[in-house]
Amino acid sequence: MEVSTLTTFVFWVASAMTLGLAVIVVTQRDVFRAAIALAGSFLGVGILYFVLNAEFVGVVQILVYVGAISVLMAFAVMFIQDVASGSRPSEGRLFAVVVSVLLFSAFAFTTYNSNWSSMDEITNPVALHALTDGYVELGTGDDISILKNRSPDLDGVVVENGGVLVDSTGAIGVMLIREYMLAFEIIGLLLVATLIGGLLLMRDRASENEPENGDAPA
Amino acid sequence: MIIENVLLVSAALFAIGAYGVISRRSLVTVIMSLELMFNGVVIAAVAFSRFTPSAALISTNPLTSEAIRSSLTGHTFAIFVTAVAAGEAALAFALVFAMYRAVESVEITDASDMKN
Numbered sequence: 001m002e003v004s005t006l007t008t009f010v011f012w013v014a015s016a017m018t019l020g021l022a023v024i025v026v027t028q029r030d031v032f033r034a035a036i037a038l039a040g041s042f043l044g045v046g047i048l049y050f051v052l053n054a055e056f057v058g059v060v061q062i063l064v065y066v067g068a069i070s071v072l073m074a075f076a077v078m079f080i081q082d083v084a085s086g087s088r089p090s091e092g093r094l095f096a097v098v099v100s101v102l103l104f105s106a107f108a109f110t111t112y113n114s115n116w117s118s119m120d121e122i123t124n125p126v127a128l129h130a131l132t133d134g135y136v137e138l139g140t141g142d143d144i145s146i147l148k149n150r151s152p153d154l155d156g157v158v159v160e161n162g163g164v165l166v167d168s169t170g171a172i173g174v175m176l177i178r179e180y181m182l183a184f185e186i187i188g189l190l191l192v193a194t195l196i197g198g199l200l201l202m203r204d205r206a207s208e209n210e211p212e213n214g215d216a217p218a
Numbered sequence: 219m220i221i222e223n224v225l226l227v228s229a230a231l232f233a234i235g236a237y238g239v240i241s242r243r244s245l246v247t248v249i250m251s252l253e254l255m256f257n258g259v260v261i262a263a264v265a266f267s268r269f270t271p272s273a274a275l276i277s278t279n280p281l282t283s284e285a286i287r288s289s290l291t292g293h294t295f296a297i298f299v300t301a302v303a304a305g306e307a308a309l310a311f312a313l314v315f316a317m318y319r320a321v322e323s324v325e326i327t328d329a330s331d332m333k334n
């Protein structure tokens with residue numbers, strides 16, 4: 001099987017997995033089963049990222065979503081007894097169907113009626129060769145190395161629709177501390193604020209008012 | 219695999235998430251659906267990064283590593299959205315627990331103490 005055919009096959013399988021499990025998440029009454037389906041759906045999205053040549057984003061997806069957020073969901077389901085009795089649908093079910101169908105058709109209409117810029121627009125011959133026919137590795141400086149047919153398995157394979165094939169992990173690292181330094185710092189600040197906010201919300205106020213045992217004379 | 223197909227999957231995931239947010243009553247499922255919507259958006263960002271060249275890539279001659287890096291803006295965007303979504307999920311569950319302690323319920327219809 002050719003690599004591009006295999007990629008398309010994996011893409012459709014991962015899409016079906018993601019969307020099917022997502023439907024289970026929003027329709028399942030048993031919240032714990034919904035949480036399990038959600039983890040599977042996140043995994044499907046992770047596979048989609050790998051298919052789209054975004055290895056780093058895929059790994060982050062699996063670490064953060066499949067690893068951390070799913071566990072958080074499972075903990076929430078186990079802590080809250082109320083949830084065990086099931087998640088009831090609200091009255092606005094028909095409204096929800098209408099809204100989501102409208103949203104989807106609007107997105108689909110825009111998608112198929114837009115003129116997406118494609119790799120054909122690249123006029124620079126070096127860039128075209130690098131991005132559609134080879135695999136680009138970026139150094140931390142200005143050095144670029146274009147590896148044509150980086151592995152024997154990919155020999156002679158023309159990438160379908162000529163996508164960007166760049167060594168993304170290193171490039172993202174460089175980008176985070178160069179172009180997006182400020183945003184990176186702000187995200188760090190935001191996460192610290194979230195941590196403190198979460199701790200404040202979860203603090204047990206009842207035990208705070210009791211006198212501490214250590215310094216109270218018996 | 220063309221960009222239209224990927225965007226269609228992303229739109230479908232977003233719409234399914236939106237259905238869940240509107241139609242479910244339990245806050246826990248609402249947050250799960252919110253995460254699905256986040257994922258739909260990030261898929262779109264990565265798809266754009268993969269299939270559409272950045273302006274710098276089209277016009278820069280000779281090719282610089284800055285120009286190539288700019289084609290990965292979508293990936294960086296995805297990382298930032300993921301970080302924000304993780305923080306949001308943690309804080310949202312803290313709020314759900316706080317509400318559960320206060321009113322012994324996690325249903326949205328019971329979160330109306332501030333009304334009137």
